[in-house]
Amino acid sequence: xxxxxxxxxxxxxxxxxxxxxxxxxxxxxxxxxxxxxxxxxxxxxxxxxxxxxxxxxxxxxxxxxxxxxxxxxxxxxxxxxxxxxxxxxxxxxxxxxxxxxxxxxxxxxxxxxxxxxxxxxxxxxxxxxxxxxxxxxxxxxxxxxxxxxxxxxxxxxxxxxxxxxxxxxxxxxxxxxxxxxxxxxxxxxxxxxxxxxxxxxxxxxxxxxxxxxxxxxxxxxxxxxxxxxxxxxxxxxxxxxxxxxxxxxxxxxxxxxxxxxxxxxxxxxxxxxxxxxxxxxxxxxxxxxxxxxxxxxxxxxxxxxxxxxxxxxxxxxxxxxxxxxxxxxxxxxxxxxxxxxxxxxxxxxxxxxxxxxxxxxxxxxxxxxxxxxxxxxxxxxxxxxxxxxxxxxxxxxxxxxxxxxxxxxxxxxxxxxxxxxxxxxxxxxxxxxxxxxxxxxxxxxxxxxxxxxxxxxxxxxxxxxxxxxxxxxxxxxxxxxx
Amino acid sequence: xxxxxxxxxxxxxxxxxxxxxxxxxxxxxxxxxxxxxxxxxxxxxxxxxxxxxxxxxxxxxxxxxxxxxxxxxxxxxxxxxxxxxxxxxxxxxxxxxxxxxxxxxxxxxxxxxxxxxxxxxxxxxxxxxxxxxxxxxxxxxxxxxxxxxxxxxxxxxxxxxxxxxxxxxxxxxxxxxxxxxxxxxxxxxxxxxxxxxxxxxxxxxxxxxxxxxxxxxxxxxxxxxxxxxxxxxxxxxxxxxxxxxxxxxxxxxxxxxxxxxxxxxxxxxxxxxxxxxxxxxxxxxxxxxxxxxxxxxxxxxxxxxxxxxxxxxxxxxxxxxxxxxxxxxxxxxxxxxxxxxxxxxxx
Numbered sequence: 121x122x123x124x125x126x127x128x129x130x131x132x133x134x135x136x137x138x139x140x141x142x143x144x145x146x147x148x149x150x151x152x153x154x155x156x157x158x159x160x161x162x163x164x165x166x167x168x169x170x171x172x173x174x175x176x177x178x179x180x181x182x183x184x185x186x187x188x189x190x191x192x193x194x195x196x197x198x199x200x201x202x203x204x205x206x207x208x209x210x211x212x213x214x215x216x217x218x219x220x221x222x223x224x225x226x227x228x229x230x231x232x233x234x235x236x237x238x239x240x241x242x243x244x245x246x247x248x249x250x251x252x253x254x255x256x257x258x259x260x261x262x263x264x265x266x267x268x269x270x271x272x273x274x275x276x277x278x279x280x281x282x283x284x285x286x287x288x289x290x291x292x293x294x295x296x297x298x299x300x301x302x303x304x305x306x307x308x309x310x311x312x313x314x315x316x317x318x319x320x321x322x323x324x325x326x327x328x329x330x331x332x333x334x335x336x337x338x339x340x341x342x343x344x345x346x347x348x349x350x351x352x353x354x355x356x357x358x359x360x361x362x363x364x365x366x367x368x369x370x371x372x373x374x375x376x377x378x379x380x381x382x383x384x385x386x387x388x389x390x391x392x393x394x395x396x397x398x399x400x401x402x403x404x405x406x407x408x409x410x411x412x413x414x415x416x417x418x419x420x421x422x423x424x425x426x427x428x429x430x431x432x433x434x435x436x437x438x439x440x441x442x443x444x445x446x447x448x449x450x451x452x453x454x455x456x457x458x459x460x461x462x463x464x465x466x467x468x469x470x471x472x473x474x475x476x477x478x479x480x481x482x483x484x485x486x487x488x489x490x491x492x493x494x495x496x497x498x499x500x501x502x503x504x505x506x507x508x509x510x511x512x513x514x515x516x517x518x519x520x521x522x523x524x525x526x527x528x529x530x531x532x533x534x535x536x537x538x539x540x541x542x543x544x545x546x547x548x549x550x551x552x553x554x555x556x557x558x559x560x561x562x563x564x565x566x567x568x569x570x571x572x573x574x575x576x577x578x579x580x581x582x583x584x585x586x587x588x589x590x591x592x593x594x595x596x597x598x599x600x601x602x
Numbered sequence: 603x604x605x606x607x608x609x610x611x612x613x614x615x616x617x618x619x620x621x622x623x624x625x626x627x628x629x630x631x632x633x634x635x636x637x638x639x640x641x642x643x644x645x646x647x648x649x650x651x652x653x654x655x656x657x658x659x660x661x662x663x664x665x666x667x668x669x670x671x672x673x674x675x676x677x678x679x680x681x682x683x684x685x686x687x688x689x690x691x692x693x694x695x696x697x698x699x700x701x702x703x704x705x706x707x708x709x710x711x712x713x714x715x716x717x718x719x720x721x722x723x724x725x726x727x728x729x730x731x732x733x734x735x736x737x738x739x740x741x742x743x744x745x746x747x748x749x750x751x752x753x754x755x756x757x758x759x760x761x762x763x764x765x766x767x768x769x770x771x772x773x774x775x776x777x778x779x780x781x782x783x784x785x786x787x788x789x790x791x792x793x794x795x796x797x798x799x800x801x802x803x804x805x806x807x808x809x810x811x812x813x814x815x816x817x818x819x820x821x822x823x824x825x826x827x828x829x830x831x832x833x834x835x836x837x838x839x840x841x842x843x844x845x846x847x848x849x850x851x852x853x854x855x856x857x858x859x860x861x862x863x864x865x866x867x868x869x870x871x872x873x874x875x876x877x878x879x880x881x882x883x884x885x886x887x888x889x890x891x892x893x894x895x896x897x898x899x900x901x902x903x904x905x906x907x908x909x910x911x912x913x914x915x916x917x918x919x920x921x922x923x924x925x926x927x928x929x930x931x932x933x934x935x936x937x938x939x940x941x942x943x944x945x946x947x948x949x
Contacts, residue, residue: 129856135844177741192638205912208917220866221789221794222790222794222866223790223865223866224790224793224810225800231949237664242745243795244794244797245796246794266740267740269738271722274737277711277715279740280715280747280781281711281715281847282745285814286651288637293881294925295925296925296926297923297926298926298931300708300808300864300905301863301864301905301906301907302708302712302862302883302884303703303860303862303907304714304751304929305862305907305909305922306744306922306932307748307751307752307756307933308701308714308747308750308752308925309929309930311714311744311747311748311750311784312743312744312747312933315743315744316743316744320743321742332630332638332794332795332797333796334796339860355655355656356655357658358657360768361678361768361771362768362770363767384612400798400815401797401798401819401822403816403819403821404798404815404816404818404819406818407816407818407819408816429807460659461733461736462656462736463655463656463737464655464656468843475897489738490737492737493737494738521884527734527735527736528734528736529741530741531739531740532737532738532739532740533738534740535740536740536741536742541626543697543741544742545742547732547742547852548741551728551730552731552732552742555724555728555730555745555936555937556742556743558937559743559745559933559937560743560937561894561931561936562929562933562935562936563929563932574742574743575742589733596673
């Protein structure tokens with residue numbers, strides 16, 4: 121069966137668009153969730169939408185499972201190959217097709233890097249707002265598949281809020297042309313495809329909205345002697361009239377790790393730091409900084425520093441952006457969680473994590489998108505010590521359960537993939553999971569596209585959740601993680 | 603109430619009987635009539651939870667938008683998508699099912715962008731929850747946003763959690779006397795620069811630009827942009843409420859179309875009277891019903907689409923891409939296997 125398929129594939133794509141030898145296939149055996157690996161049967165590197173259609177039609181005819189992959193920077197195993205699948209590498213489709221500065225949109229192929237869009241748009245005073253930490257490497261196609269977030273989604277939204285249109289191909293090779301205007305015609309399939317983790321269709325073209333770059337941005341660094349005070353400040357900032365462009369939190373342990381790693385100039389005798397950014401016209405920024413400073417002080421901030429130049433703003437952000445690599449120095453291994461909770465619950469959940477940390481005898485540091493209520497607890501452990509891996513996993517399971525019990529979600533921005541399949545059972549009941557399966561079947565009746573991801577079978581409901589980092593060996597160590 | 607709705611849907615599913623979902627009926631005359639027994643949601647009311655500091659409000663589907671907006675305004679907040687409230691009658695469920703957004707949409711997002719989570723009954727009467735009260739949630743397919751604009755054909759929305767935003771400190775309107783083409787061009791030039799905009803609409807030779815934000819920012823922008831003050835009071839409020847003359851019921855053999863176009867699209871079908879909103883992205887057009895074909899064709903070739911929104915004499919549908927229609931039919935069956943919900947008359 122696979123021999124016949126491979127032979128047909130060789131007639132469909134040129135030799136340089138195929139990877140068949142085991143050595144080169146190794147490069148595709150995992151994404152950034154590197155604990156999970158499998159070799160694909162082959163990798164196809166389509167150069168055009170026509171190639172994608174032809175390859176999918178062929179795979180469908182031969183009943184071969186297909187997994188699409190962008191840059192492989194995803195943290196939840198969304199692009200992990202299914203054993204024996206055809207991996208569809210979208211990296212060759214990396215042309216920026218059209219940019220209209222007056223209409224403020226860009227049409228790009230899925231393999232275009234997130235940051236490359238803002239670089240191209242920058243010539244016109246425009247940018248693409250969603251900024252996941254891997255933005256120098258991650259592709260827009262992957263961003264669509266995962267509904268990627270970033271530091272600035274508090275004010276500017278997630279990927280789904282910043283798309284105008286999509287072209288995508290179903291497993292049967294049918295082309296879907298979605299969106300294009302600010303109103304929807306028919307069902308909002310653009311929203312449904314965004315964040316569908318490559319289970320419904322393969323994205324072949326993305327039309328993104330571009331925004332005018334704010335005239336000015338300034339950031340406040342606020343230090344707190346108590347974590348609870350910083351958490352209160354988050355809730356009060358969100359409740360105030362000003363919307364921070366970004367609102368990030370680091371606990372004391374993270375701050376000290378960052379200082380050891382980078383010497384960013386952060387005060388180290390603190391329990392928590394907040395970075396709160398204002399952007400807009402100079403008048404808006406000035407008013408927001410005054411108001412935000414007032415709220416931060418009232419919540420108990422002991423020290424405030426406000427950036428006075430773009431260089432100083434970048435310097436204050438540098439420490440935050442180095443938090444993950446700095447954390448990797450603290451212990452041989454860590455797990456990165458991705459819980460999402462109401463902002464009012466930040467203090468309670470952080471306190472809950474602290475007591476769980478004592479209970480499990482494992483340190484956990486916190487650096488996260490506080491303004492969105494999107495936690496990234498990093499559980500520190502040593503996999504070489506007997507039982508510690510299992511303890512860390514159980515700790516993570518408890519954190520996820522804590523988020524769900526506060527009305528939150530098991531994943532805010534990293535996706536389910538294979539990593540959080542078990543967590544899906546905590547989040548949804550059997551009817552809801554059945555509904556997801558029915559939607560999947562409406563697009564892909566044979567279940568060939570990215571099988572085994574996102575939707576758990578009903579019998580698996582146990583623990584979940586980890587990005588496993590061993591001895592500081594981050595997958596894609598060149599990327600900032602925040 | 604919820605159990606009643608569930609029981610009615612289960613029974614309708616069991617007997618394969620079509621049902622039409624009725625909130626307050628405020629949009630009667632704004633869509634094609636539907637088949638079946640009425641399923642009344644209008645008494646499933648109440649704000650369940652509102653935490654201003656969290657910027658999230660949760661309410662049952664039958665709750666009036668006007669009530670929600672008043673409660674939000676009392677705390678200095680708003681539904682940023684500005685859904686029309688049809689004289690105060692429209693319900694939250696109806697606003698979500700139709701997915702209509704108001705003048706602020708290009709800057710603050712659409713109705714679907716404000717929706718964080720829903721509770722629904724699908725076509726089998728199964729009660730399900732998707733999304734939640736948190737800002738970021740990528741667990742599972744986004745069935746939450748899929749419900750918006752589905753006109754009740756994928757499920758009955760029973761409860762919703764919405765993101766809200768602070769009301770701007772100041773809002774002001776500047777008016778520019780310009781022909782249609784120049785107005786579209788200027789509105790888009792302003793959109794491409796970092797002005798504190800929240801509205802750009804043209805009608806009868808006047809482009810109105812709404813500025814929102816703090817007092818100093820709006821004052822500076824107003825000074826730099828120029829233009830005249832608006833002599834018509836509350837014009838944008840009447841646009842949002844769809845109470846301007848352009849929205850009046852069309853005469854016999856006439857229709858009111860909603861054109862959704864790329865914002866920079868030059869004047870289209872300019873012989874017909876138009877109200878342009880969203881800096882060109884949405885255009886309301888009055889024309890005879892027998893112009894339907896020409897209108898659909900023009901909108902499609904300009905990269906958009908047209909929908910007949912008001913008519914007293916039939917509801918011709920615009921042809922659509924057959925691949926998408928077939929996929930939508932499969933999605934509909936996934937949620938409502940017997941297609942009992944809000945089936946159009948004649949379908």
